[in-house]
Amino acid sequence: NAGVTQTPKFQVLKTGQSMTLQCAQDMNHEYMSWYRQDPGMGLRLIHYSVGAGITDQGEVPNGYNVSRSTTEDFPLRLLSAAPSQTSVYFCASSYSRLLFFGQGTRLTVV
Amino acid sequence: AQSVTQPDIHITVSEGASLELRCNYSYGATPYLFWYVQSPGQGLQLLLKYFSGDTLVQGIKGFEAEFKRSQSSFNLRKPSVHWSDAAEYFCAVGLNTGGFKTIFGAGTRLFVKA
Numbered sequence: 001n002a003g004v005t006q007t008p009k010f011q012v013l014k015t016g017q018s019m020t021l022q023c024a025q026d027m028n029h030e031y032m033s034w035y036r037q038d039p040g041m042g043l044r045l046i047h048y049s050v051g052a053g054i055t056d057q058g059e060v061p062n063g064y065n066v067s068r069s070t071t072e073d074f075p076l077r078l079l080s081a082a083p084s085q086t087s088v089y090f091c092a093s094s095y096s097r098l099l100f101f102g103q104g105t106r107l108t109v110v
Numbered sequence: 111a112q113s114v115t116q117p118d119i120h121i122t123v124s125e126g127a128s129l130e131l132r133c134n135y136s137y138g139a140t141p142y143l144f145w146y147v148q149s150p151g152q153g154l155q156l157l158l159k160y161f162s163g164d165t166l167v168q169g170i171k172g173f174e175a176e177f178k179r180s181q182s183s184f185n186l187r188k189p190s191v192h193w194s195d196a197a198e199y200f201c202a203v204g205l206n207t208g209g210f211k212t213i214f215g216a217g218t219r220l221f222v223k224a
Contacts, residue, residue, distance in 0.1 A: 031210070033212075035214075041216055042114075042200060042215050042217050043154075043200065045211060045213070048209065056209060058211065090153060094210070094212075098144075098159065099156070101154045104152075104153055
């Protein structure tokens with residue numbers, strides 16, 4: 001039972017580069033979300049989706065794009081990476097208001 | 111604005127001692143309340159939740175939490191800590207505002223000494 005799978009686990013980017021963080025879930029959950037985790041700040045919601053074709057912004061959406069073409073996948077795109085986006089990123093799916101997290105992607109922007 | 115406050119950045123307890131991690135929230139209505147735990151290098155795992163009913167809720171690994179409406183608090187407790195409980199603990203609030211969102215506190219890191 002894979003649950004929520006994130007790839008890659010680690011990534012180093014140069015300032016200005018773009019990339020996509022992948023997230024896939026096999027639990028058929030409608031709701032998915034992306035968080036970033038920074039020391040002393042807990043997890044902050046970036047974007048979320050309540051179903052295929054529907055996305056919305058969270059607390060810290062600037063610099064990130066998302067789309068949801070299928071129930072299973074919810075990729076997060078960094079359009080032009082900045083050092084301030086150095087963080088650990090978590091994808092989660094949700095059922096009955098409970099979050100199920102992936103293992104995270106540690107991103108460093110130099 | 112809604113917020114979740116965990117006043118203790120880190121706590122150190124001896125193995126076998128009791129534990130209480132504090133959490134306060136700011137929200138107009140009764141929220142959905144959660145505690146999640148994150149072991150080093152891992153994602154977050156649900157410890158327990160409160161939606162309604164009995165204000166003392168039991169979770170996994172021997173943890174419990176008590177919802178106190180008058181204090182806007184949802185403190186996490188464990189009567190006897192084990193070395194394997196060393197982790198970071200996050201209190202979270204679920205809000206029905208334009209779609210269900212979960213807002214997290216900053217976390218409390220628990221250290222357990224032998």
